[in-house]
Amino acid sequence: MDIPIIASLNGSTVGGWTQYAAQIEQAGADALECNIYFIPTDPNVTGAAIEETYIEIVRAVKSATNIPVAVKLSPFFSNMANMAQRLDDNGADGLVLFNRFYQPDIDLEQLEVRPNVLLSTPQSLRLPLTWIGILYGRVKASLAATSGVHSYEDVLKMLLAGANVTMLCSTLYRNGIHYVKEIEEGVVRWMQEHEYESVHQMQGSMSQLRCSDPSAFERAQYMRAVSPL
Numbered sequence: 001m002d003i004p005i006i007a008s009l010n011g012s013t014v015g016g017w018t019q020y021a022a023q024i025e026q027a028g029a030d031a032l033e034c035n036i037y038f039i040p041t042d043p044n045v046t047g048a049a050i051e052e053t054y055i056e057i058v059r060a061v062k063s064a065t066n067i068p069v070a071v072k073l074s075p076f077f078s079n080m081a082n083m084a085q086r087l088d089d090n091g092a093d094g095l096v097l098f099n100r101f102y103q104p105d106i107d108l109e110q111l112e113v114r115p116n117v118l119l120s121t122p123q124s125l126r127l128p129l130t131w132i133g134i135l136y137g138r139v140k141a142s143l144a145a146t147s148g149v150h151s152y153e154d155v156l157k158m159l160l161a162g163a164n165v166t167m168l169c170s171t172l173y174r175n176g177i178h179y180v181k182e183i184e185e186g187v188v189r190w191m192q193e194h195e196y197e198s199v200h201q202m203q204g205s206m207s208q209l210r211c212s213d214p215s216a217f218e219r220a221q222y223m224r225a226v227s228p229l
Contacts, residue, residue, distance in 0.1 A: 004030035008072075012038040014056050018064035031068040031093075034061055038074075039101055047078055054083070055090050062091040070094030070144065074101065075127055084135050094142040095135070096167070097128040119170035124148030129161050133217050136162025136207035152186025162204035 007029040009020055021032055040050050061069050075098045077083040084095055105116035125148030132143045144165040145158040155166045196202045208217045
């Protein structure tokens with residue numbers, strides 16, 4: 001392949017992460033995504049303990065590999081900015097925002113809990129857009145946007161907010177793999193129309209650090225947003 005291959009390793013505890021991470025590197029991966037899929041259900045486990053598990057996983061995987069390591073996160077931390085900073089300080093090369101957890105459904109006729117995988121919608125974009133816009137320039141790690149990226153407009157919004165990478169999944173299920181080319185062509189066309197010479201030139205230009213109204217990323221804009229309603 002001429003493109004980089006990024007492996008995704010899924011788990012929830014420290015366990016065998018290091019063993020599999022090393023094997024994945026040996027198999028030829030250019031980078032590794034730690035997809036920490038963990039829904040805490042034990043009321044006796046504190047938020048601090050959960051956060052420390054993430055940190056331990058990153059340390060363990062980084063110690064076992066020499067390739068870049070990204071961490072795919074959930075948005076359910078009490079202070080997302082602090083968690084991002086801690087992962088950054090402990091060696092994470094990238095942060096993937098955000099994980100979409102499995103949410104079951106109930107079959108009313110059979111009275112069974114059934115799996116129900118829902119594809120993302122463009123509305124899902126708002127959460128990663130918000131946090132990428134806030135974290136841009138505050139962490140050294142690269143920022144990858146996932147969930148809700150369905151069109152070239154979505155890609156552009158994420159790049160303007162500060163994303164280094166935008167990730168596609170649901171839209172390719174709906175439109176086919178060829179849709180990647182259409183999105184790329186749309187991005188290039190928009191950049192030419194708006195006289196951008198490179199992605200780097202526009203990246204982060206609408207982040208909280210650089211936009212004309214930084215409060216737009218915080219609660220201060222709540223009343224303005226709902227007043228027309």
